[in-house]
Amino acid sequence: MATALRRLAKCSVSARLLSFAGHSRGRRGHFARPCTVVAQRNFSSASTMTVDLDSSTGIAVMKLHSPPVNSLSLDFLTEIAISLEKLEMNKGCRGVVVTSALPKIFSAGLDILEMYGKSPERCGEFWRAVQEMWLKFYSSRLVTVAAINGSSPAGGCLLSMTCDYRIMADNPRYSIGLNETQLGIVAPFWFKDTMVNTVGHRTAEIALQLGLLYSPQDALKIGMVDELVPEEKLVSTATEAMARWFAIPDHARQITKSAMRKPTIDKLLSARETDISNFVSFITKDSIQKSLKLYLENLRKKKA
Numbered sequence: 001m002a003t004a005l006r007r008l009a010k011c012s013v014s015a016r017l018l019s020f021a022g023h024s025r026g027r028r029g030h031f032a033r034p035c036t037v038v039a040q041r042n043f044s045s046a047s048t049m050t051v052d053l054d055s056s057t058g059i060a061v062m063k064l065h066s067p068p069v070n071s072l073s074l075d076f077l078t079e080i081a082i083s084l085e086k087l088e089m090n091k092g093c094r095g096v097v098v099t100s101a102l103p104k105i106f107s108a109g110l111d112i113l114e115m116y117g118k119s120p121e122r123c124g125e126f127w128r129a130v131q132e133m134w135l136k137f138y139s140s141r142l143v144t145v146a147a148i149n150g151s152s153p154a155g156g157c158l159l160s161m162t163c164d165y166r167i168m169a170d171n172p173r174y175s176i177g178l179n180e181t182q183l184g185i186v187a188p189f190w191f192k193d194t195m196v197n198t199v200g201h202r203t204a205e206i207a208l209q210l211g212l213l214y215s216p217q218d219a220l221k222i223g224m225v226d227e228l229v230p231e232e233k234l235v236s237t238a239t240e241a242m243a244r245w246f247a248i249p250d251h252a253r254q255i256t257k258s259a260m261r262k263p264t265i266d267k268l269l270s271a272r273e274t275d276i277s278n279f280v281s282f283i284t285k286d287s288i289q290k291s292l293k294l295y296l297e298n299l300r301k302k303k304a
């Protein structure tokens with residue numbers, strides 16, 4: 001299953017390059033044949049998520065469902081990327097709302113168990129999937145709205161920041177931010193760039209160094225999220241928000257999105273392999289493995 005998913009994901013990379021307005025030719029200078037995707041009105045992609053496309057509105061709702069905390073493992077990242085790819089290739093789809101099917105948690109971020117005690121090869125494979133998920137969302141032709149219905153640390157925050165618009169449930173028990181330094185690890189340059197593009201350089205500098213997690217109210221103040229609503233109104237508000245974006249001709253909006261995001265995307269595309277080897281040599285260091293072990297133990301103690 002995992003191998004099949006990853007094979008499909010490779011096909012998906014080519015499709016992303018084909019589908020994104022403004023730069024449809026891949027960096028390697030060739031067109032690859034897109035994957036064949038059967039358009040469906042409503043479909044479930046896998047047990048770890050549901051994707052429902054309303055063909056009357058063109059809005060798909062992607063609900064993440066990987067208990068206990070929607071942590072982003074290699075397989076889950078691959079499934080998310082493939083699901084977005086299928087929607088990209090469906091002409092009836094114009095926008096996607098990303099949310100969680102789990103109570104209180106949007107996503108706990110990258111699966112720490114994918115970074116702890118794993119072989120360098122596996123770490124490299126995992127990191128490529130993280131990159132792929134980011135590339136796919138950040139360059140999506142679709143209008144993407146994150147409906148953040150729970151805590152969203154680190155990679156969860158990153159996923160939401162790849163979207164065009166973020167709406168969070170107004171619950172002070174939830175938090176959001178890039179807290180990597182609290183784990184003794186470092187957000188790579190493209191996490192940092194996404195944060196800078198979202199909240200500005202100075203705020204990102206403080207937030208990243210201190211690994212800050214913000215309450216929804218504070219996240220709204222710094223522009224990490226765009227709107228707060230009561231939790232029960234989250235998905236309906238997200239679909240309403242979508243109408244503002246749909247009112248703009250798709251091609252004009254897509255080319256503008258590309259112009260805003262292309263330099264950040266190109267920076268990763270031109271350094272993908274180096275970024276993977278940097279990650280692998282960093283994460284497999286004894287000192288970093290010790291930090292992760294300690295963090296995992298603390299998570300478990302907190303639970304006990």
Ligand SMILES: CCC/C=C/C(=O)SCCNC(=O)CCNC(=O)[C@H](O)C(C)(C)COP(=O)([O-])OP(=O)([O-])OC[C@H]1O[C@@H](n2cnc3c(N)ncnc32)[C@H](O)[C@@H]1OP(=O)([O-])[O-]
Nearest residue numbers: 068069071108109110111112113151153154155186299303
């Ligand atoms: C360079 C790299 C960049 C890195 C980027 C990242 O995203 S780094 C990621 C940074 N992410 C973070 O720092 C977030 C850390 N997580 C949290 O802060 C909290 O879990 C929570 C607020 C998300 C949910 O609180 P809650 O009280 O509702 O739930 P709970 O706390 O009781 O956890 C339930 C179970 O899930 C487990 N588990 C949790 N997260 C992860 C994970 N990411 N992965 C794997 N497992 C995880 C937890 O150990 C426990 O397992 P057990 O004991 O049942 O075997």
